[in-house]
Amino acid sequence: xxxVTQTPSHQVTQMGQEVILRCVPISNHLYxxxxxxxxxxxxxxxxxxxxxxxxxxxxxxxxxFSVERPDGSNFTLKIRSTKLEDSAMYFCASTxxxxxxTQYFGPGTRLTVL
Amino acid sequence: SQQxxxxxxxxxxxxxxxxxxxxxxxxxxxxxxxxxxxSGRGLVxxxxxxxxxxxxxxxxxxxxxxxxKKSSSLLITASRAADxxxxxxxTAYYNQGGKLIFGQGTELSVKP
Numbered sequence: 349x350x351x352v353t354q355t356p357s358h359q360v361t362q363m364g365q366e367v368i369l370r371c372v373p374i375s376n377h378l379y380x381x382x383x384x385x386x387x388x389x390x391x392x393x394x395x396x397x398x399x400x401x402x403x404x405x406x407x408x409x410x411x412x413f414s415v416e417r418p419d420g421s422n423f424t425l426k427i428r429s430t431k432l433e434d435s436a437m438y439f440c441a442s443t444x445x446x447x448x449x450t451q452y453f454g455p456g457t458r459l460t461v462l
Numbered sequence: 463s464q465q466x467x468x469x470x471x472x473x474x475x476x477x478x479x480x481x482x483x484x485x486x487x488x489x490x491x492x493x494x495x496x497x498x499x500x501s502g503r504g505l506v507x508x509x510x511x512x513x514x515x516x517x518x519x520x521x522x523x524x525x526x527x528x529x530x531k532k533s534s535s536l537l538i539t540a541s542r543a544a545d546x547x548x549x550x551x552x553t554a555y556y557n558q559g560g561k562l563i564f565g566q567g568t569e570l571s572v573k574p
C-alpha cells in the first residue's frame with residue numbers, strides 16, 4: 349500500500365541553524381500539508397500546498413518557514429533559523445482530493461533544537 | 463475556536479471490553495477523520511466519515527456522526543492490549559480549505 353515517507357526520522361540541531369525536513373507524498377496525490385505536534389500537545393496545522401503554491405498557512409507558519417516541491421516527488425519544509433520552541437514532531441500529509449478525502453500522514457520527523 | 467474537543471481525555475479498560483471516545487466540533491464540516499497514534503509515533507488513519515453519513519464501520523471500529531449535535535463517537539469493540547494508543551478526531555471544516563483541525567485526543571489504555 350502506498351505511504352507517505354519522511355526523512356530524517358530524528359534531527360538534532362543548534363538554535364539558529366537551518367533545517368530541511370523532507371517528505372515524499374503518495375505519488376498520485378495533489379494536496380500536501382505540514383503539521384506539527386509539540387510534545388504532549390495536539391497536532392497543529394502549519395501549511396497546505398497545491399499546484400506549486402501555498403494554499404493556506406497558519407499563524408505559526410511565519411517568515412522563518414518555507415515549503416517547496418523541488419521535483420515531482422519531494423515536498424520539503426525549511427526552517428531558516430531554528431528556535432528552541434520549534435522542537436516538535438513534524439508530520440507531512442497528502443491527499444488526492446481537496447477537503448473531502450483521507451489525509452495520509454507520514455511517520456514524522458522529530459526535531460530537537462538545542 | 464473551531465478546535466474539536468474529545469472526551470474522555472483518558473480511558474482505562476480491560477481487554478475484551480468496549481471503548482467509546484467522543485468528539486465535538488464547532489461549525490459545519492466536510493468530513494471528520496479518526497486517527498490513532500502510538501506513543502511518539504506517526505498518525506495512523508482509521509476512518510473518515512463525511513458530513514452526509516451517519517455511521518461507518520471498519521473491522522472492530524464503529525464511528526457515528528451526529529451533525530445536529532456536532533459530535534462524533536468512535537467505538538472499539540472487544541478491545542485488545544494492542545489498541546493501547548492515543549486516538550484523535552480531526553475535522554475538515556466547510557469552507558476552511560483542506561486542513562484538519564485536531565482535538566486533544568483520548569489516551570486509551572487496555573489492560574491484559
